[in-house]
Amino acid sequence: MSNLSLEPLISPVQWAAIALAAIIVIAVYAAHRPLALSRFRWGLIVLLMGLSIAFVLGVMLNPTWVTVLPPPAGKPRLTLLVDASCSMATPDAGNERTRFDFACEVAKRLAEKNTDEYDVRLCTFTDRTAPVEPGDLAGIPPKGLQTDLSAVLREALAEEQPQGQAVVLVSDGIQNAAAGVRDVLDAAHLAKAMTAPIYSLAVGSDVTVTDIALQLRSQTELAFIDEEAAIAATIEHQGWEGSTDVILSLEGHESERQSVRLVGDAPATLRFPVKQQKPGLYRYDVRVESAPGEISAANNAASFVLRVVDQPIRALMLEGKPYWDAKFLIRTLTSDAIFDLDSIVHMTEDRFLRQSHPRQKGVATAASGTAAAPITRTTQWKVLKSGAGVLADAEQLRNYQVLLLGRESDSFLDENTQSVLRKWIVEDGGSLICYRGSPTARLTERMARMLPVRVTPQREARFRMKPTDSGRASSWLPGSDGDEEGDVLSVLPMLTADARSDSPKPAAVIVATALTADGSSNPVVTYQSYGAGRVVYVEGSGMWRWAFLPPDQQAHDSIYHGMWHRLLAWLVSSTSLPPGELMALRGDKVTFSEGEPATASLFIRAEAAARGVPNIELTGPGLPKPKQYTPAPSSGESGTFRVVFGELPEGRYLAKIVDAPSGSTAAEIAFDVRGFVREQLDLRARPALMARIAEESGGAIVDPGNLDAIRSHFRNYLAASRPTQIRRTPAWDRWWALVGSFTLWMSSWGLRRMSGLI
Numbered sequence: 001m002s003n004l005s006l007e008p009l010i011s012p013v014q015w016a017a018i019a020l021a022a023i024i025v026i027a028v029y030a031a032h033r034p035l036a037l038s039r040f041r042w043g044l045i046v047l048l049m050g051l052s053i054a055f056v057l058g059v060m061l062n063p064t065w066v067t068v069l070p071p072p073a074g075k076p077r078l079t080l081l082v083d084a085s086c087s088m089a090t091p092d093a094g095n096e097r098t099r100f101d102f103a104c105e106v107a108k109r110l111a112e113k114n115t116d117e118y119d120v121r122l123c124t125f126t127d128r129t130a131p132v133e134p135g136d137l138a139g140i141p142p143k144g145l146q147t148d149l150s151a152v153l154r155e156a157l158a159e160e161q162p163q164g165q166a167v168v169l170v171s172d173g174i175q176n177a178a179a180g181v182r183d184v185l186d187a188a189h190l191a192k193a194m195t196a197p198i199y200s201l202a203v204g205s206d207v208t209v210t211d212i213a214l215q216l217r218s219q220t221e222l223a224f225i226d227e228e229a230a231i232a233a234t235i236e237h238q239g240w241e242g243s244t245d246v247i248l249s250l251e252g253h254e255s256e257r258q259s260v261r262l263v264g265d266a267p268a269t270l271r272f273p274v275k276q277q278k279p280g281l282y283r284y285d286v287r288v289e290s291a292p293g294e295i296s297a298a299n300n301a302a303s304f305v306l307r308v309v310d311q312p313i314r315a316l317m318l319e320g321k322p323y324w325d326a327k328f329l330i331r332t333l334t335s336d337a338i339f340d341l342d343s344i345v346h347m348t349e350d351r352f353l354r355q356s357h358p359r360q361k362g363v364a365t366a367a368s369g370t371a372a373a374p375i376t377r378t379t380q381w382k383v384l385k386s387g388a389g390v391l392a393d394a395e396q397l398r399n400y401q402v403l404l405l406g407r408e409s410d411s412f413l414d415e416n417t418q419s420v421l422r423k424w425i426v427e428d429g430g431s432l433i434c435y436r437g438s439p440t441a442r443l444t445e446r447m448a449r450m451l452p453v454r455v456t457p458q459r460e461a462r463f464r465m466k467p468t469d470s471g472r473a474s475s476w477l478p479g480s481d482g483d484e485e486g487d488v489l490s491v492l493p494m495l496t497a498d499a500r501s502d503s504p505k506p507a508a509v510i511v512a513t514a515l516t517a518d519g520s521s522n523p524v525v526t527y528q529s530y531g532a533g534r535v536v537y538v539e540g541s542g543m544w545r546w547a548f549l550p551p552d553q554q555a556h557d558s559i560y561h562g563m564w565h566r567l568l569a570w571l572v573s574s575t576s577l578p579p580g581e582l583m584a585l586r587g588d589k590v591t592f593s594e595g596e597p598a599t600a601s602l603f604i605r606a607e608a609a610a611r612g613v614p615n616i617e618l619t620g621p622g623l624p625k626p627k628q629y630t631p632a633p634s635s636g637e638s639g640t641f642r643v644v645f646g647e648l649p650e651g652r653y654l655a656k657i658v659d660a661p662s663g664s665t666a667a668e669i670a671f672d673v674r675g676f677v678r679e680q681l682d683l684r685a686r687p688a689l690m691a692r693i694a695e696e697s698g699g700a701i702v703d704p705g706n707l708d709a710i711r712s713h714f715r716n717y718l719a720a721s722r723p724t725q726i727r728r729t730p731a732w733d734r735w736w737a738l739v740g741s742f743t744l745w746m747s748s749w750g751l752r753r754m755s756g757l758i
Helices: 012-031 039-060 099-114 134-139 149-156 181-193 324-334 415-426 445-450 469-473 543-547 551-556 559-574 687-697 708-721 735-754
Strands: 002-006 063-068 077-083 119-125 129-131 165-171 198-202 211-216 220-224 229-238 242-250 253-262 268-274 280-288 301-309 313-319 339-348 351-356 380-384 402-405 431-434 454-467 495-502 509-515 523-530 533-538 583-587 591-593 598-604 616-619 627-629 640-646 651-657 668-674 726-730
Touching (some): 012 039, 039 735, 077 149, 099 119, 099 134, 129 149, 149 165, 149 181, 165 687, 165 708, 181 687, 211 280, 220 229, 220 559, 229 242, 229 253, 229 280, 229 301, 242 268, 253 268, 268 280, 280 668, 301 668, 313 324, 324 543, 324 559, 415 431, 415 533, 431 559, 454 523, 469 509, 533 559, 543 559, 598 651, 598 668, 627 640, 640 651
Parallel strands (some): 077 119, 077 165, 165 198, 313 402, 591 668
Antiparallel strands (some): 002 063, 063 726, 242 253, 242 280, 280 301, 339 351, 351 380, 454 509, 509 523, 523 533, 598 640, 616 627
């Protein structure tokens, strides 16, 4: 359907003035007829001139053909999504109906009411959608183990619908996939951008089940032979109070049992001290006994892997001047049997004091994370005239696993040694700790690239450390243990800094920030992976006071030793390829969920890779016999290979490198595969999330008693978001208009010329 409308290019007043002027000019011109011309010819000339001017005036009015375009062929799409996860089997939808039964009833009614007007698609979903016919909906059992609303909504909106589309989401709103609430709302924003409103209906109520869950602070630990390590466990509970037992087992045999009382909402924490006298991989199981009426015991247990070594961690400390920090750190590390420390301190311009502290064999080791019992060492010292060659020998540097750099270490770090140091970290998996801030007064470009933060000089400032969420989750920072009260760092003596560490690198992890009087929160403890190794940056000096506390803080006397013990052990145990090892196998997790592919990484040095990449052998209850896997090269990283074991049945598994070098402590890993139980344990409906999905997408909350409101709302939404499409075509923008105008002007000009007027 088309009609002609006038859309003037100038204002009507201007057009009228021009038209009036044109009429007057033509009238005056017509009144002065030359006597030599007949009235007929003169009238014809005036007519042609008037028509030519009239055509120009008509163009200025911009006559336009307006054509209403028909809408896209077909019906708008209405997608009905029905949650079919385990939580939908909860019978709390009224009249002893389950959530899924109620959702099926609503979906069927919507399909029947809207088939004539919309292209209705019905799907069930868990972590992905599955099309279903309305008649088959009731026969589908809700047994999905995971709900991923984000992925489901994106899948439903994957196809662009020119006719328009909307989604009706019927669910309890429980999102337990890896994607969080933010990802769900991002999917709702995508729906709004696509003008596809989501109408949400939340089913279910605030149901609480009886459950006890056990979590370990850390699932792996590195320890020296006969050294005591601690398995720290946290027990959370809901729907039940009382006493229960927590059992520690080693290789299936119970070794210790502790009783714990669960009261209120507060979690309970406890520790199991463990130690072994032979090197190897020891797998412990920690299990809490089930509560009466508990739905699932799958989260009542966790595994702990203790890697015991018979070779101490070798560390090298370099310090630019004699400082109390260096003195107390040397004393702390040499009192711990898991470390062998060499230290070099720049005493005067041409005097460097090198000290070695080898352990005497047969001496009992100290407990992990506590004030260490004295051990016997022999101190060997030597005076060096220069420190430039300390880091220049790459072979000598490979003897160490950790390098600690103090302040004013410029005499140790020239361009050559920095290059050797970088290669030691990147390729050999060494760990660098700048334990008193910037190791040099002026950082070179190469040194600055290695640090996880950018360092800016400033006036000396005093501060206390405040742990971040990453710091609280760490296994080595003071106060990260579950039985510590408050932030221990905030009561320890203050530190001083004459530089500001800010602008963390993209891969950096901030462990602690500064707690200052002015409220600033720049990072003071940061680390990042750098190639195969790690770099840790600790801002501030004066930490030696933590090892020399006043009488009123003696309760925290073990913190200083425990932090350094756990930090160095964590660095050595978590690096990709420990120094001294030709190859290492690292599991991506200690516990995988059933249905999730189990994976690991294999790291091989260049000299070992030349002999070929070994296979990985996997044993476990889900395999009738040991199975070997061939690692695949990892893109972008030489010497790194990926091992994909695939989806494995529930159970405990052991993977090891075939024909690994004798005595290697990094050649095997242990991991568990457990059933995914979060869908069964967390049954509380989330109506607030469902309402936000509808709001953020431009939709509305569904009223089960008024399902017709969806149709009217969607119809109005389409009318507002997809207005009638029209096409405007200027009437003069045609070939015949151009030809007509040209003909009029040429005819008028030709007739006047023939009449002798031109």
